Structures are given as structure tokens and as C-alpha cells.
């Protein structure tokens with residue numbers, strides 16, 4: 001099965017061939033590297049830009065206004081902070097123009113912790129991203145979801161920030177992308193560039209098919225009756241693993257809601273799950289002060305207070321200025337599997 | 353006024369013909385009268401903040417008349433700042449629309465009452481949304497210029513901004529991207545130098561001898577001109593646009609202009625004593641025997657009547673309804689579960 005970078009590459013290839021994508025660019029995005037995580041390797045329309053995030057986002061905005069459907073990359077989300085004002089402009093152009101300008105652009109960027117990335121390769125951006133109203137924000141946790149969300153992002157007439165969880169980029173999927181060869185070695189030989197000289201290399205693209213996951217649609221990755229965990233990105237498979245272990249041990253039936261889209265988000269799905277279980281944990285790796293999960297928390301209290309059996313919970317990153325390199329520090333700052341286990345245990349065990 | 357297309361050969365106007373000169377004059381006057389009205393509306397509480405282009409009419413009209421106007425990458429893109437009212441009028445915009453924007457009425461075609469005056473947006477003419485954020489248009493111009501570069505034809509991107517803003521990174525991003533060896537961009541990079549950024553004199557913050565000297569770093573075409581002079585502006589824009597259109601390369605044009613009403617209404621927007629491009633132009637037109645004082649008076653009277661009528665009309669137009677705040681958050685309509693209450 002394809003891993004997430006391969007899935008993104010396949011979606012971008014599909015976009016080049018079928019959805020009018022003509023410009024895919026960013027730092028090291030073109031040959032020979034094809035992106036520092038190889039998400040753009042072998043793509044026909046991928047090119048290298050100057051080392052200039054403002055130029056990259058500005059170029060994407062101008063191209064979008066000119067009716068192109070650009071896909072731009074910010075190499076790490078940690079380096080997106082110097083373009084927040086431009087992202088805000090991309091996000092508000094439709095509104096300020098009274099609905100007359102479309103801004104169909106995708107900005108993709110690796111996000112979050114989990115690769116021992118220290119202070120500038122571990123950041124999350126969810127809270128700020130979700131305050132750029134007019135921008136859509138997605139964050140997949142599986143290769144197939146990444147494929148389907150990228151196709152929807154390309155087709156969308158609004159700017160879409162596509163957050164790629166760094167820790168999941170090399171994780172293989174459990175579902176085939178439509179058109180993907182079933183032998184993963186074959187896929188690798190077709191679309192992964194060789195090590196060393198690759199100047200003569202050309203990818204052989206499988207005939208992948210359209211598969212779009214609507215932006216704004218979450219999914220239940222494991223149904224459950226006793227408690228709900230609402231999460232996305234790197235922590236979605238962690239929550240799923242814990243929920244499955246609890247189920248196997250007969251110690252709790254947890255429903256896992258993978259948001260996939262942060263804005264707009266699937267409130268109906270979240271709401272119906274919480275109504276069913278009466279217990280909810282919001283789980284993400286952003287820092288605690290003004291966390292995006294706090295918004296969901298507040299809405300839960302406002303709209304579902306009388307459906308709750310126990311107080312809702314938020315498990316998220318500590319409000320430190322950065323994420324330390326030593327694993328001891330990283331694990332102390334960002335939620336890990338044991339933290340998720342503990343939080344879900346407490347949620348399940350509290351008497352109603 | 354009788355118009356003829358006889359070339360006024362030689363003299364201060366070079367090859368510009370009489371009809372063109374009189375057309376430029378009328379547009380400059382309309383733009384001035386319009387801005388003066390907007391300033392007044394701000395003072396009398398009929399509008400709020402004012403910022404605009406009195407003093408830049410010679411350059412801005414000359415620019416607007418030479419735009420290849422249309423929609424899509426086969427036409428010029430304009431990434432403008434907030435002093436380009438005369439450019440818009442020269443392209444064919446109606447004075448009434450600026451008055452609408454100043455009064456924040458629902459009929460404001462640029463922003464539906466959402467943004468300051470002179471923050472235009474005209475998709476049909478490739479005028480991308482003007483924003484208050486200084487210099488960001490030099491970043492978006494990279495993108496529209498790539499679109500032009502990728503499209504067969506002679507269309508270019510035009511970007512305008514002030515001298516102060518050139519200290520921002522976006523200006524330098526624009527220069528770097530416009531001069532990439534793998535894809536030079538057909539882009540006319542304009543800086544209107546009025547020697548001030550709000551209250552801060554250029555001379556106290558900028559050691560560059562001329563802003564156009566930035567072009568030297570790249571070996572690119574660049575020039576500084578007197579933007580208060582119609583003929584010089586028109587010819588320089590003509591030359592620069594012809595170069596960008598044919599060579600598919602960038603051109604840096606610095607136009608030195610007056611700022612006749614200060615920075616904005618925040619500093620009172622009172623008339624200051626700097627050279628007035630319209631007065632200069634009228635003097636030259638008269639000296640060349642192209643038009644007389646009575647002709648000018650007619651143009652001013654006509655512009656005033658037009659703006660008066662527009663103003664009276666706009667007074668009758670409704671303000672936007674509160675529930676329009678949800679229009680255009682996304683290009684399509686909002687999902688029903690989007691939070692809309694503003695809290696609990």
C-alpha cells in the first residue's frame with residue numbers, strides 16, 4: 001500500500017492530468033529532490049522556487065486569482081509564520097471582493113511533532129490556521145484520506161491549507177488508492193526516484209482514479225458506545241490504537257472521530273457521537289492556550305451540556321515556547337500514547 | 353470642447369495628439385474632483401477613513417490609458433495600491449462607484465461596503481483586490497506575472513506602491529522572482545515616490561540614492577521619472593510596457609509624485625503646498641495653445657456636476673443588510689453547521 005507521501009504524489013499527478021494543475025512549486029519541490037519529504041517527486045509541473053515563503057504564497061495567490069489552480073509547498077509549517085498575513089489575504093479575498101474573486105490555491109505543509117525535529121521542525125499550526133477565516137484547513141491521517149482530500153483541495157474554489165502530519169508521511173496505508181497497484185514494491189519501482197543520479201529517471205504513473213473526500217466531512221474510524229475521542233492528524237492513529245486495545249481488553253468501547261477537516265469541520269458527526277456516548281475527549285498536539293480543541297469544547301458545552309454524562313476533556317500540547325529535542329522533553333510537551341491511554345481511562349472511569 | 357487628433361509635434365508633448373491630451377486632462381480633473389468629494393464626505397461623517405491619489409493623476413491616468421484591459425491571463429493584471437483612483441477612471445470605472453465605496457453602501461461594486469475607499473476589485477479587468485497591507489501586492493504580482501508569462505501573447509502584470517513600502521520584503525521578493533534566470537517575468541514594477549511614509553521622510557530611512565537603483569543589482573531595465581509631468585509619465589509608461597510586452601522581462605519604474613492631501617484623513621487630508629500636476633499640465637496646454645482657461649473651466653464644471661449627481665444618487669442607496677456578513681466567507685455558501693452566533 002502507498003504511504004502518505006506517495007498518496008499525495010499520486011493525487012498531485014491526478015491533478016496535473018485531470019484537474020488543471022499546472023504549477024506545483026516551493027523550496028526543493030522540483031527536480032532533483034522532489035520535496036524534502038518527496039511529495040512532489042517526478043511530477044511534470046513541479047518546480048523549484050527561490051527560498052522565499054512570502055514569494056511562494058504570493059505567487060500562489062496571484063496564480064489563483066488568474067484562474068490557475070496552483071499547489072504551493074511551505075517546506076515545514078514551522079516556516080509559515082512569516083506569511084500569516086498573506087494567508088489571511090488569500091483567505092479574505094473572496095469576502096472582501098464581495099464574493100467576486102475565487103482563490104483556488106492549495107498550500108501544503110508538513111506539520112506537527114514525532115520526528116525528533118526539535119524547536120523548528122515540530123510545530124503545529126492548527127489554532128492559527130483555523131483563525132484565517134475563509135481558508136479551509138484539512139489534515140489527513142491515512143494515505144487514502146490524504147489522496148482524497150488533496151483531490152478535493154485542488155478542486156476547491158477557496159484556498160485550502162493542507163497539513164501533512166510529518167510523523168505519518170512514511171506510514172503505509174491499509175486501503176488501496178483507486179488504481180494503485182496492489183504490490184507495493186511495484187508501486188515503489190514506478191514512482192519513487194532512484195537513489196543517486198536520477199537525471200534520466202522518469203516515473204511510470206499508475207492509472208489512478210478520481211476519489212474525492214468532501215472537505216468538511218470527518219469519519220468514524222472506530223465506532224464505540226462508551227466515549228468519544230475527537231482528533232486528527234498524527235494523534236488519530238494513536239487514538240485508534242488505544243481504542244482498539246481497550247476494546248480487545250474489554251475495558252471500554254471508545255468511538256474515534258477523525259476530523260480530517262478542521263475548518264469547516266463536521267459538527268454533525270461530532271455532535272451525534274457525543275450525544276450517543278455522553279463522554280468526550282478532544283485530542284490534538286497544539287499548545288494549550290487558545291487551542292483549536294477549546295472551540296469544540298466550548299461548543300460542546302453550549303449545545304450538548306445536558307447530553308454529557310461527565311465533564312468533557314482536552315488533551316493537547318503544553319504551552320511551552322517550543323518542543324525540546326531530547327525525547328524526554330518532546331514527550332513531556334506533546335501528548336504520547338500513554339497520555340491518551342490515561343486520558344481515555346479517566347474519561348471512561350468517571351462515574352456519571 | 354472641440355477635439356482633434358492632430359499630433360502636436362515637438363514641444364513638451366512629443367507625439368501625443370490633442371485628443372489624447374484633452375482626454376488625459378478631463379480624466380485627471382474627474383479624478384481630482386472625485387477625491388476631493390470623498391475627503392469631504394469623510395469630514396462630514398458621510399464616510400469614514402479616506403486615503404487616495406490626489407497628486408498622482410498625471411502618472412495614474414497615463415497608466416490606466418495604456419492597460420490592456422480584460423479578464424484572464426491574455427490581459428494585463430493590476431496589483432494596485434490605494435492611490436490609483438485615476439488609473440481606474442482612465443480604465444473606464446465610474447466615479448459613482450468610488451462614492452458608493454466611500455459611503456459604505458450595498459451597491460459598492462468593489463467590496464459591498466466592506467472596505468475603505470480606493471480599495472478596488474474588478475475581476476472583469478484583472479484588478480485584483482486592493483488591500484491596506486502595505487506591499488503585499490508585490491508578492492501577489494509574482495503570481496499574476498507567472499500566469500502572464502505562461503500564456504502566449506503580450507499581456508503583462510502591473511504593480512504599484514509607495515516609496516516607504518519598498519523597505520518591506522515583498523518588494524525584494526518581487527525583484528528576485530521577476531529576475532529568475534529560469535523564468536523572467538513580464539512585470540512593470542512601479543514605485544510612486546511621494547517622499548513620505550505617513551509622517552516619515554524618505555530621506556531619513558532610505559540610503560538608496562534612487563529606488564530604481566535596485567534594478568542595477570539585477571541588470572534590469574529601470575528608470576526614475578517626474579510623475580507630475582503628463583508627457584514624461586505617458587512616454588515612460590509606454591516605453592516600459594512595450595519592453596515588458598515584447599521582451600517578457602521586468603521593468604522597474606519609479607515615478608516621483610506629489611502627495612497633495614497628506615497621507616490620509618487620519619492626518620486631516622488638508623491640501624499641502626506641493627506642485628500640482630493638473631495646474632502644471634494646464635499651464636503647458638495653454639502655453640502650447642491647445643486649450644484655454646475657459647476650456648479648463650468647462651471640464652471642471654462638468655466633473656463637479658457629474659460627481660454631484662452621483663453623490664445625490666448614492667445618498668438614496670441602502671446600506672448592506674447585517675446578514676450579508678456571511679456572503680463570500682467561502683465562494684460557495686456556508687455549511688449549515690458553521691458557527692454563526694458569535695459565542696454562546
Ligand SMILES: Cc1ncc(C[n+]2csc(CCOP(=O)(O)OP(=O)(O)O)c2C)c(N)n1
Pocket residue numbers: 435484485486487513514515516517518546548549550615
Ligand atoms: C504592512 C503594513 N504596515 C504598516 C501599515 C500602516 N501604513 C499605512 S500606509 C503607510 C505608509 C506607506 O508609505 P508608502 O509606501 O511610501 O506609500 P504612500 O502611502 O506614501 O503612498 C503605513 C506605514 C500598513 N497599512 N501595512
